[in-house]
Amino acid sequence: MGKIISSPGKYIQGSGELKNLYNHTINLGTTFMVLATEGGMKRTKHIVEKSFEGKDKKLVFEIFNKECSKEEINRLIEISKKNNCDAVIGIGGGKLLDTAKAVSYYEKIPVIIIPTIASTDAPCSALSVLYTPEGVFDEYLVLPENPNLVLMDTDIIAKAPVRLFVSGMGDALATYFEARACNISNAKNMAGLLPAKSAYALAQLCYKTLLEDGLKAKLAVENKVVTPAVENIIEANTYLSGIGFESGGLAGAHAIHNGFTVLSECHHLYHGEKVAFGTLVQLAMENAPIEEIEEFILFCINIGLPVTLEEMGIKEIKSEEIMEVAKASCAEGETIYNMPFEVTPQSVYAAIMTADALGRQYI
Structure with missing residues (x-):
């Protein structure tokens, strides 16, 4: 049997790297669905918008509903289709990032993973852990590809709880x-x-x-x-x-x-x-x-x-x-x-x- 090592297309880590998001994603899409929690949106939306300011790209911001469940994934897929999104950006923690990866998989579009916390090993993997809406483990969704880009802004992560x-x-x-x-x-x-x-x-x-x-x-x-x-x-x-x-x-x-x-x-x-x-x-x-x-x-x-x-x-x-x-x-x-x-x-x-x-x- 063959051996394998899987990794994201790119892994970028450094101080203030979220400000360079446009430069890192320039070839990955034209209409990005940006997924974050309500709190995460308050902390990062202005940085993302500033990075894309004056550029020929469209951003569709959407609030994440807490659980990486089949119901939430399907809801976001409909939003992606409605807005003709051709890439998805997940900004947040493990469950949110797993949700972004699942949407990317079903929609066959690139995914950019931006953790705001260093709380799990989920960001780099070709895997989404699915839960029920109540938070009970459901199943592993094994994905055919790892994320196109994982971006770690260490300034943001150091300010997390x-x-x-x-x-x-x-x-x-x-x-x-x-x-x-x-x-x-x-x-x-x-x-x-x-x-x-x-x-x-x-x-x-x-x-x-x-x-x-x-x-x-x-x-x-x-x-x-x-x-x-x-x-x-x-x-x-x-x-x-x-x-x-x-x-x-x-x-x-x-x-x-x-x-x-x-x-x-x-x-x-x-x-x-x-x-x-x-x-x-x-x-x-x-x-x-x-x-x-x-x-x-x-x-x-x-x-x-x-x-x-x-x-x-x-x-x-x-x-x-x-x-x-x-x-x-x-x-x-x-x-x-x-x-x-x-x-x-x-x-x-x-x-x-x-x-x-x-x-x-x-x-």
């Missing part, structure tokens, strides 16, 4: 451990082929960068400044993790994240916060060395990621509810079956309880 920045590190923390599991089991990656060695190398670099610069970057973002550590973590959260997970493969951590979406107590959590705890559960499933588990837990505690069920919002642990999480993690087609050993709801349940106990040892 610190919790979102930390959540991005939580998502990125899973990259190496899931790629490692897939490497051992010889599992296919998200593109349906075997991971290239370069993907595994990027996943390793991602984890190394998080450990080296994660805390320093968090402290800088708390003070709304961009430092070399912030630049490195933005790249780790977005590019290294994005290429690492898509081309290296997903395994237990993200499947367990999906399992926790069935609990209403966890709906307040960001994606990366659930993934971080899912990674700890995966390490428990693997019976990883205690030194590795301790390194992981202490890093999470230092930057503010959950390592116990209580920190996940589960104040009263009910065995039947945790078993429902375990069962959802083991749904047919889930990436948990990329683990290099047999997985059952019972073994996932045991790993969740063990991960919680491990986390409580260090709190």
